Amino acid sequence: MVDGFRFQNSRCQCHFLSHSHADHTTGLTKNFTGGLIYCSPVTAVLLRKDMGMPPERVVPLQLESPISIDGVTVTLIDANHCPGAVMFLFQIPARQGSPAQLILHTGDLRWHSGMAEHPALKGKPLDVLYLDTTYALPKHVHPPQDVAIAQIIDVMQKSYKEEPRTLFVVGAYHIGKERAFLGAAKALQWPVWVAPEKLRVLGMLDLPASDMALLTTREADARIHVVFMGQGLQPDALEKRMNSSGDWARVVAFRPTGWSYRKHGLETRRQGPVTIYGVPYSEHSSFPELRDCVKRLRPKRLIPTVNASNPTASRRVEDRFADLMDLSGDRSRLDMYFAAAQQSPTAADCGHACDLGSPDLELRSTKRRCLGHANSTLNHLEPPPAVQGGWKGPPNSLPVQERCAPIPNGLVPASPEWDQKPGSTGMEYPGLVLDPASLGTIHGVAGSQQQTTQSPPL
Numbered sequence: 001m002v003d004g005f006r007f008q009n010s011r012c013q014c015h016f017l018s019h020s021h022a023d024h025t026t027g028l029t030k031n032f033t034g035g036l037i038y039c040s041p042v043t044a045v046l047l048r049k050d051m052g053m054p055p056e057r058v059v060p061l062q063l064e065s066p067i068s069i070d071g072v073t074v075t076l077i078d079a080n081h082c083p084g085a086v087m088f089l090f091q092i093p094a095r096q097g098s099p100a101q102l103i104l105h106t107g108d109l110r111w112h113s114g115m116a117e118h119p120a121l122k123g124k125p126l127d128v129l130y131l132d133t134t135y136a137l138p139k140h141v142h143p144p145q146d147v148a149i150a151q152i153i154d155v156m157q158k159s160y161k162e163e164p165r166t167l168f169v170v171g172a173y174h175i176g177k178e179r180a181f182l183g184a185a186k187a188l189q190w191p192v193w194v195a196p197e198k199l200r201v202l203g204m205l206d207l208p209a210s211d212m213a214l215l216t217t218r219e220a221d222a223r224i225h226v227v228f229m230g231q232g233l234q235p236d237a238l239e240k241r242m243n244s245s246g247d248w249a250r251v252v253a254f255r256p257t258g259w260s261y262r263k264h265g266l267e268t269r270r271q272g273p274v275t276i277y278g279v280p281y282s283e284h285s286s287f288p289e290l291r292d293c294v295k296r297l298r299p300k301r302l303i304p305t306v307n308a309s310n311p312t313a314s315r316r317v318e319d320r321f322a323d324l325m326d327l328s329g330d331r332s333r334l335d336m337y338f339a340a341a342q343q344s345p346t347a348a349d350c351g352h353a354c355d356l357g358s359p360d361l362e363l364r365s366t367k368r369r370c371l372g373h374a375n376s377t378l379n380h381l382e383p384p385p386a387v388q389g390g391w392k393g394p395p396n397s398l399p400v401q402e403r404c405a406p407i408p409n410g411l412v413p414a415s416p417e418w419d420q421k422p423g424s425t426g427m428e429y430p431g432l433v434l435d436p437a438s439l440g441t442i443h444g445v446a447g448s449q450q451q452t453t454q455s456p457p458l
């Protein structure tokens with residue numbers, strides 16, 4: 001199971017954790033007894049020393065070193081997200097008439113095209129891609145991280161020139177956003193204040209010694225302060241921070257997140273001596289990057305892990321990438337596109353989980369029903385944008401039940417959809433379940449991580 005601690009069960013003793021953000025560890029406690037957790041070395045340190053997990057439950061795996069676990073070859077690949085974040089590539093051998101499968105679970109991902117050159121991915125057709133679709137709308141076109149960091153540096157330089165007694169404050173997560181403040185600090189060679197607890201955590205992330213050397217816990221020694229993204233970046237808190245020392249005349253703060261992307265300029269908020277800039281520094285892929293990812297990996301199936309809390313939402317996200325996928329072997333999609341286009345009332349099926357009827361797929365659910373069946377309407381059969389021109393008429397209007405083959409189980413029912421806005425409370429997080437007892441059999445393809453905090457995806 002990948003990032004699916006909410007769905008622990010006695011049949012699954014192999015857990016894979018992509019990274020240590022809270023929305024991926026929901027359901028995991030230091031009293032975990034559900035088997036072993038495989039993760040990157042950095043995440044292993046965080047689980048043991050920061051979260052207090054029993055060391056024997058955590059198995060660090062080296063990146064780029066394929067390893068066989070219960071007959072499945074697993075390779076960890078850097079996800080370019082936060083320290084320790086990895087993607088999992090599963091090579092499942094053929095067995096009992098079922099073909100071999102290559103499955104990539106990205107966890108949280110900031111994609112760049114160089115990733116497609118990874119020897120474990122290049123030229124290897126993916127059967128399934130579990131993709132971090134946090135920013136899967138065309139409007140999300142935030143720039144590369146180095147551009148966003150350059151924006152921070154530029155504002156700092158100009159502000160310092162205007163007023164040398166400017167205190168700079170950068171928001172960060174418990175884990176995450178390190179490049180934003182360290183990138184600026186390195187460029188300007190300004191020390192960075194962090195709280196002692198933050199320094200302790202940063203010391204677990206295997207950061208370069210030159211980065212650690214920029215950090216201090218003495219506020220008076222630093223022009224850049226790092227605070228938590230939430231309360232710490234509120235104007236009143238920033239002004240209080242400024243006034244705690246007589247050294248500063250004003251505060252310029254930065255909220256580094258892709259949600260702050262604006263077509264022109266930086267999101268800016270001013271209150272008294274405090275100015276807060278939203279900088280489009282993101283640790284998740286932009287929409288063009290997601291399109292590039294799917295285009296280069298060309299999966300046969302794509303399973304969105306964010307903004308996919310119900311069948312309609314999931315299909316809507318998937319359809320934004322359908323023109324880039326290899327759908328040649330997907331009868332459900334071919335039926336959907338071509339049969340519907342020919343206005344054949346009987347050829348199309350519901351296009352949902354019921355057409356994944358491989359004997360190797362057991363879809364897990366509390367309600368034991370197909371996602372397609374969960375909808376009483378067929379609005380999910382609308383064609384993706386790429387085939388709009390070929391859409392000749394309404395989809396099949398027969399009741400779904402008449403067109404779906406029986407399936408043994410169903411998918412996890414929907415939870416409140418993440419609405420892509422900071423402050424939203426729900427986020428569905430499909431995971432991947434591998435059954436060790438069945439030597440690589442996929443035993444389920446849906447999981448859910450409910451984000452419970454009032455914050456955007458980490």
Ligand SMILES: [Zn+2]
Binds near residue numbers: 457458
């Ligand atoms: Zn994350």
